[in-house]
Amino acid sequence: MTKNNNSALIRRDNNSLARRIDPTEKRVTPAADVFETPEAFVLRVDMPGVDRDSIRVTADSARLEISGKAGTLHADTANVLFTEIVKKSYYRVFNLTSGLAADRVEAEFENGVLIVVIPKSEQRKTKTIPIR
Amino acid sequence: MFVRISGSPFFDTMRSLEGSVNRDADSSSRKSAFPVDVTESENHFELVAELPGITKEDMSISVENGMLIVRGERKHYGFPEGTKVLRHETRTNPIARSFELPEEVDAGRIAAELKDGILRIQLPKAEQARPREIKIR
Numbered sequence: 001m002t003k004n005n006n007s008a009l010i011r012r013d014n015n016s017l018a019r020r021i022d023p024t025e026k027r028v029t030p031a032a033d034v035f036e037t038p039e040a041f042v043l044r045v046d047m048p049g050v051d052r053d054s055i056r057v058t059a060d061s062a063r064l065e066i067s068g069k070a071g072t073l074h075a076d077t078a079n080v081l082f083t084e085i086v087k088k089s090y091y092r093v094f095n096l097t098s099g100l101a102a103d104r105v106e107a108e109f110e111n112g113v114l115i116v117v118i119p120k121s122e123q124r125k126t127k128t129i130p131i132r
Numbered sequence: 133m134f135v136r137i138s139g140s141p142f143f144d145t146m147r148s149l150e151g152s153v154n155r156d157a158d159s160s161s162r163k164s165a166f167p168v169d170v171t172e173s174e175n176h177f178e179l180v181a182e183l184p185g186i187t188k189e190d191m192s193i194s195v196e197n198g199m200l201i202v203r204g205e206r207k208h209y210g211f212p213e214g215t216k217v218l219r220h221e222t223r224t225n226p227i228a229r230s231f232e233l234p235e236e237v238d239a240g241r242i243a244a245e246l247k248d249g250i251l252r253i254q255l256p257k258a259e260q261a262r263p264r265e266i267k268i269r
Contacts, residue, residue: 034219037212044209046222048184048249073180073250078171085167085182112184112249113222126214 025069026088034094038126041100041118047090048112049073054089055109057116059102064094066114099124165229175262177237177255181229184249185209185222191246193253195239200253201230 033044043064047055051071058065069089074080096102101119108115169180183191183204191204205226211217233239238258245252 031221031223032219033217033222035211036216036218038214041218044222046184046249048182050248052248073169074171074178075173078173078178080169080171081177082168082170085169085180109248111187111246112182 024087026086027091028086028088029092030066030090032092032094040120041096043094043114043116043118045090045092045114045116046112047109047114049085050090050109050112050114052109055107055114057105057107057114059096059105059118061098061100061102062096064096064102064105064116064118065091066093066116067091068114164223164225164227166227168229168231170231175257177234177257179231179251179253179255181251181253182249183227183246183251186227186246186249188246191251193242193244195233195242198233198235199230200233200242200255201228202251202253203228 031046033042035042043066045066047068047070049070050068054067054069054071056065056067067090070087073085096118099121101121104119106117167182171178171180179200181202183206185206186204187207190207191202193203194201203226206222206224208224233255236257237255241256243254243256245254
C-alpha cells in the first residue's frame with residue numbers, strides 16, 4: 001500500500017447522480033468531518049433540522065450514501081418576516097476503501113449531527129505488535 | 133459589538149444583514165453569525181436558528197437593552213487517541229448574534245428550545261399588543 005493511499009480512502013463524490021424531487025427545495029452537500037480511528041472510520045455530518053424519519057444511510061462495499069430531508073420549520077399560519085434558512089434536503093456520497101465492514105455500519109443522530117461509524121474488518125484494524 | 137439587524141418592529145429586510153454577518157469588530161476572536169428565520173403569529177413572534185452540534189449547555193440567550201442576544205460555542209467532540217483526520221469541515225468557533233426586539237414582545241415570557249440542531253425562541257406578544265376583536269353593539 002502506498003503512503004498516499006490513506007488520504008483518498010474516503011472522498012466526496014459529486015452530486016450528479018442525485019435527482020431533485022421538490023423544485024422549491026435545494027439539495028445541499030452537508031459539511032462533514034471524516035476521521036479514521038484504529039478500529040473504524042467515522043463520519044460526522046451536519047444535518048440541522050432534518051426530519052429523523054427521512055434519514056437514509058446506505059452502504060455497499062464501495063460507497064456510503066447519506067440523505068435526509070429538512071422538516072417544515074414553521075406553522076402554515078405563521079407569517080414569515082425574515083428568512084435565511086434554506087428549505088433543503090441533504091445528500092452526500094462517500095467512497096469507501098476496501099477492508100471495511102459495510103454490513104456493520106452504525107448511525108446515530110445527535111444535536112443535528114449524523115454520526116456514522118464504519119468498522120474496519122479484522123485484517124484492517126491497527127494492531128500493535130509487542131516487541132519481546 | 134454584535135451583529136445588529138436594524139429595522140423595527142423586527143428585521144425589515146434581508147438587506148440590513150448583508151455585510152454585517154461574520155463580523156465582530158471589537159474582538160480579536162471571530163464570532164460567526166448563523167442563519168435564522170423569523171415568523172409572526174397572532175400571539176407571538178418566533179425566531180428559528182440553525183445551530184448543528186451545539187448543546188444547550190454551551191449556549192446562552194439573554195435580553196439586554198431591548199436586544200435579544202444569542203451566544204454560543206460549538207465545542208469540538210474530541211478525536212479518540214490514534215485518530216487520523218481525513219476531512220474537517222465543521223467549525224467550532226463561537227457564535228453570536230443579536231436582534232432588536234419589537235416593543236410588543238413580553239420579554240419576561242420568552243422561551244427557547246433546542247432540538248436536532250434547531251433553536252426555537254418563542255417571543256410572546258404582551259396582552260395589550262395582541263389583536264382584539266371589537267364587537268359592534
